[in-house]
Amino acid sequence: MPSLSETIQSGGLKGNLLVTQCPSRQILKDVTSRWGVLVLIALQTGRLRFAELRRTVGGVSDRMLSQTLQTLERDGFVSRTVYDVVPPHVEYSLTPRGCDVAELVRALADWIENATPDIMAGKAPPPTESLSGITSD
Amino acid sequence: MPSLSETIQSGGLKGNLLVTQCPSRQILKDVTSRWGVLVLIALQTGRLRFAELRRTVGGVSDRMLSQTLQTLERDGFVSRTVYDVVPPHVEYSLTPRGCDVAELVRALADWIENATPDIMAGKAPPPTESLSGITSD
DNA sequence: GTAAGTACGTACTAAAATGTTAGTTTGAGT
């Protein structure tokens, strides 16, 4: 049983991302990495080969793609199927766990795709508030 | 009106994150940045001062915190209220737009916090599939 | 014969993100 201070500090028994040493931070980093997000989204459409992924995810380099895939595989988000033929044939797909995160990531991505025009337009939404005796910005 | 090829390539009129030059990628980067995620989550609990945020988000440095806050402010996710007194007093809070993303980010974070133990445990979920004539890994 | 495609690994370089330290200004606490 965790100490009282630990329990209080982390706000419960589960990991708390706001605490420095929380291991969830690594997973978060893997999932929200530049290419991680995009690969997850790309694979939501189904099973894809390496080169198909490279074409789907605009701008990835071979190196980054394979690195990202390895990380996502380690975390159990994607599974890799190797057909032992030549030339090589490898397929990637989401695991059930991968499907779950991908949905959440997708939701975020969708929201952002929608909001981006507004954000780019008036880079100042409801401007900084004015309260008694205040200098804004 | 966008060209046919553009429309086809992006899969619609909205931004498509899978396309290299999509401006949404920048916003995505801002939101999913190492500290961006955590600040958004921290601010979900309410209005906070700079030093309170620093204490809440474990591990941030002054520099990163203020940089992250500036970015989030530019994107219209957080609003900054300056009380013109000395010593300085500044408060940060989520804008309506910020509340929206924060919820999605929070959902992702919650899922990850829950899944992390499993992920860390058996870094191999359903192991790489076996199909006819296949060498796995 | 030569080029291209496949799925990477490796080495090296460049660019971006992050961290560290110091300094600013002024009031409150001891």
Next chain:
DNA sequence: ACTCAAACTAACATTTTAGTACGTACTTAC
């Protein structure tokens, strides 16, 4: 008087991340 806290910024050092180029081993297309 001296220190601390507040909210930053600037300068500089380091770490992480990403990109480029090349090699592999073999096949199909030109």
